[in-house]
Amino acid sequence: MATEPGRSAPRVPLSDLVEELLEHEGPLPIVPAGDPVLRRGTEPFDGQLDPRLLTRFVAALRATMHAAPGVGLAAPQVGVPLRIAVIEDPAPVSDEVRLVRGRVPQPFRVLVNPSYDATGPGRAAFYEGCLSVPGWQAVVARHAEVRLTAFDEHGNAVDEVFDGWPARIVQHETDHLDGLLYLDRAELRSLSSNQAAAELWSQPTPDRAAELLGFTLPS
Numbered sequence: 001m002a003t004e005p006g007r008s009a010p011r012v013p014l015s016d017l018v019e020e021l022l023e024h025e026g027p028l029p030i031v032p033a034g035d036p037v038l039r040r041g042t043e044p045f046d047g048q049l050d051p052r053l054l055t056r057f058v059a060a061l062r063a064t065m066h067a068a069p070g071v072g073l074a075a076p077q078v079g080v081p082l083r084i085a086v087i088e089d090p091a092p093v094s095d096e097v098r099l100v101r102g103r104v105p106q107p108f109r110v111l112v113n114p115s116y117d118a119t120g121p122g123r124a125a126f127y128e129g130c131l132s133v134p135g136w137q138a139v140v141a142r143h144a145e146v147r148l149t150a151f152d153e154h155g156n157a158v159d160e161v162f163d164g165w166p167a168r169i170v171q172h173e174t175d176h177l178d179g180l181l182y183l184d185r186a187e188l189r190s191l192s193s194n195q196a197a198a199e200l201w202s203q204p205t206p207d208r209a210a211e212l213l214g215f216t217l218p219s
């Protein structure tokens with residue numbers, strides 16, 4: 001039976017929701033764009049999952065991120081509206097790309113209740129994609145450097161400055177927790193299928209894409 005549009009589902013405790021998700025072995029299904037869970041925002045984590053369940057949930061997020069594969073995954077992307085995300089990037093790229101995009105390896109991190117602020121006016125614009133928007137990429141001009149405040153999975157406070165590609169990952173994942181998708185911030189004229197991006201726009205910078213697709217890059 002169809003439910004009435006606009007009527008919210010009965011409130012299930014988040015711990016029950018997570019327990020149910022973890023009943024199945026293997027990577028969790030990733031929620032695609034169009035599902036309201038990606039748009040509603042999230043509850044700050046405040047012990048809704050006991051330490052054992054949190055550990056299992058984080059492990060499942062990490063396994064799902066690896067399987068996708070991706071360099072970050074936020075809890076709403078597996079249908080859980082909690083302010084938790086994971087990031088990890090082995091950065092398998094050429095030296096040239098590493099230098100231009102600042103794509104240095106980012107060890108595995110759990111971000112609990114993260115938020116970020118720009119440390120300055122600098123912007124960096126590059127193609128990025130999202131596991132919830134499979135098959136597509138677009139250029140997003142993001143803060144070149146951000147200060148992240150968060151907690152880790154053990155409750156320790158984190159206050160750290162990120163630049164380069166890790167800064168992009170931190171912004172992308174934290175935005176998910178606020179109900180934002182990268183397309184909300186993207187240059188829409190840059191939108192490219194993965195195939196087009198690989199064939200045409202694999203240069204270290206999106207300058208040529210900007211010229212030929214007709215969008216502007218930050219100066």
Ligand code: ZN
Pocket residue numbers: 129130131132172176182
């Ligand atoms: Zn994403």
